[in-house]
Amino acid sequence: MSTLTPPRNLLDLSGRVAVVTGGTKGIGEAIVRHLAAAGARVVAASRSAPAAAAGPPRDGEVTTLTADVARKAEVDRMVEAVLARHGTVDILVNCAGTAKRAPALDQAEADWEYMIELNLKGTAWSCRAVAPVMRQAGRGRIVNITSIGAEFGLVNRAAYCATKGAVAQLTRCLALEWGRYGITVNAVGPGITVTPLVRPFLDANPGKEATMTRKIPLGRLGRPDDMAGAVAFLASDLAGYITGQTIYVDGGWGVGDLDW
Secondary structure (H helix, E strand, O other): OOOOOOOOOOOOOOOOEEEEEOOOOHHHHHHHHHHHHOOOEEEEEEOOOOOOOOOOOOOOOEEEEEOOOOOHHHHHHHHHHHHHHHOOOOEEEEOOOOOOOOOOOOOOHHHHHHHHHHHHHHHHHHHHHHHHHHHHHOOEEEEEEOOHHHOOOOOOOHHHHHHHHHHHHHHHHHHHHHHHHOEEEEEEEEOOEOOOOOHHHHHHOOOHHHHHHOOOOOOOOEOHHHHHHHHHHHHOHHHOOOOOOEEEEOOOOOOOOOOO
């Protein structure tokens, strides 16, 4: 009988350099932890990032970088800084984003503009900034964070859903264009997830959490770590033949109606 050789750990990201925008809070912070635990050298970028510690890069480390990805010039500087320290970018996770609730008739023009600049254009600029590096390397992983709002309508979030739907379509288009260079482009669509952005809304609306939980087959709201696991998978060699897809991590919320 022949002896089978155990497969290597295809979730091992040792030696890979990852950039996570919006990487210091909520889902982004959980993604940073998961990628670092898998061995990646992770740069967590955000508008409020603390100063990064100096020293030679090493596997599993996390450094921070201040960048507002709603501004293209700052996106370009962010990638230049990562290249100066690490020499490459293997993984990009676009997690920076925001949601401003308001009825469609009342949503301020400034809110529309900011969500377009951050949620959509910030994602597009970041993808475009790293693509030449990945193209030269002949491989790369891009994971965009969308939302269940990219697929389903959500009340009082027309602008938010519109931008997240646009990110899902951007993901498909970039996957088509960049697959020939060994770059995969996928998305993770979180369901209702308890983050610092969502927690104040739940606290201000007693009973809302229980109402939403009753609609989820798995019986609880999402946690940032739930989303981070899906991102780590898409960033790994296990997902090497997956591109242009959105994985909805929603506890089954989008499958159907539990009460019908």
